[in-house]
Amino acid sequence: MSQDSSALREEGNNHFKAGDVQQALTCYTKALKISDCPSESAVLYRNRSACYLKLEDYTKAEEDATKSLDVDPGDIKARFRRAQALQKLGRLDQAFMDVQKCAQLEPKNKAFQDLLRQLGAQIQQKATQLSSTDSRVQQMFKLLLDSSAPIADRQKAAQNLVVLSREDAGAEQIFRNDGVKLLQNLLESKQEELILSALRTLVGLCTGHQSRTEFGHP
Numbered sequence: 001m002s003q004d005s006s007a008l009r010e011e012g013n014n015h016f017k018a019g020d021v022q023q024a025l026t027c028y029t030k031a032l033k034i035s036d037c038p039s040e041s042a043v044l045y046r047n048r049s050a051c052y053l054k055l056e057d058y059t060k061a062e063e064d065a066t067k068s069l070d071v072d073p074g075d076i077k078a079r080f081r082r083a084q085a086l087q088k089l090g091r092l093d094q095a096f097m098d099v100q101k102c103a104q105l106e107p108k109n110k111a112f113q114d115l116l117r118q119l120g121a122q123i124q125q126k127a128t129q130l131s132s133t134d135s136r137v138q139q140m141f142k143l144l145l146d147s148s149a150p151i152a153d154r155q156k157a158a159q160n161l162v163v164l165s166r167e168d169a170g171a172e173q174i175f176r177n178d179g180v181k182l183l184q185n186l187l188e189s190k191q192e193e194l195i196l197s198a199l200r201t202l203v204g205l206c207t208g209h210q211s212r213t214e215f216g217h218p
Helices: 003-017 021-034 038-054 058-071 076-088 092-105 110-144 151-165 168-176 179-186 192-205 210-214
Strands: none
Touching: 003 021, 003 038, 021 038, 038 058, 038 076, 058 076, 076 092, 076 110, 092 110, 110 151, 110 168, 110 179, 151 168, 151 179, 151 192, 168 179, 168 192, 179 192
């Protein structure tokens, strides 16, 4: 690695310690462009990941931490930073696995243990929420598709599905319950209110939730 990139890394470290995260980010980026040493590049990616965490750009923080780990899987700092980024991105299971590895290597590290406990609680909360939401989704579809049920009850169920479709947990459970196909069938209903609610639910499912694409949904 050339002296210039080494000097840039040190300059970036100094800026980071002084709280000038944006300038540190610039230095690390410049250093990466001229670095010719994989191990040093891994350190630069790890350091830049810390900058992105401070700047709350969690996608880039995760990407840089991963690039660092690709070179050095044993880099505990890079793995912890990736865990922090993954937590913020809502990818709790992956974050838990990363920080669990960190805690196994350094069981007395308080930051590792704190994040491990925090993630464990978040994962449990999400599981409880999904279970509760799943029951609600199933109940709404059962009522909605029951042609013998009072129309007012079916309309209420349809409105509830519209609301659920706009929430990550609700949308996920609608997909898992084959809800798209059921909603498409509902479009053939003769009840205008039900058709409108089905359309609104489909729009809600397709609007602005990154996690759905991660699960392989449209």
